[in-house]
Amino acid sequence: MEADLDFVTMLFALPELVAHRPDPMPDTPEASARRLSHDMDHWYNHGFGRWAVEVNGRLIGFGGVTVSKEFEGLNLSYHLHPDSWGQGYASELVAESLSFAFNGLHAERVIGLVRSANIASRRVLEKSGFTFEREVMLHGAPTNPFALTAYGQMV
Structure with a gap:
């Protein structure tokens, strides 16, 4: 567990990882x-x-689905080390998370929340079949919820 805490501490101390949060500190x-x-x-x-997300035995991030407190459906999130960006790991994680959510948990809806400036994350969600719903204010910043339903799931 200490290794996980060390990794999470290092990951969320990276300015490029937190750049799109309402408070990018x-x-x-x-x-x-x-x-x-x-x-x-x-x-x-x-x-x-x-x-936890590992590649070749090395921890590169974490992600999956959790119960949403703000929106209907499960919340999809992923946080990967910047060294792993652009290599398809986010798309792979999203695909596994959706399979688990819809087939394992029998979810009816999964949402992904993206800040407007985070174009790469938006592309991952759109490529995975998510559709933009509307802009909302969340934690003091404009946020774009994208949703995918069991009925609209790409298999």
Whole structure:
């Protein structure tokens, strides 16, 4: 668990990773510890959550689906180390997460939240079949929810 905390702390201290958040300040070690604790609590309470993502035995990020508190449906999220961007890992993670959500959890709807400036993340969602819904204010910043339903799922 300590290795996971060290990785999460390092990951969310990277300015390029947090650039699209409403407050683009890197996380403190304490905030990273809270983030990891929140993820572990989600697993405990729901029996699923975000996964660690490894490539060739090396941790590069995490992602998956969680219960959304703000929107109807499961929330898809992914955070990958910038060294792994542009190599298809986000698309692969999204595909696995959708398969798990729709086939394993029998979800009816999955959402992905993207800030307007995060064009790469938007492309990943669109390529995966998500459609833009509307711009909303979330945590003080304009946010674009994209959704995919079980009926619109690309198989």
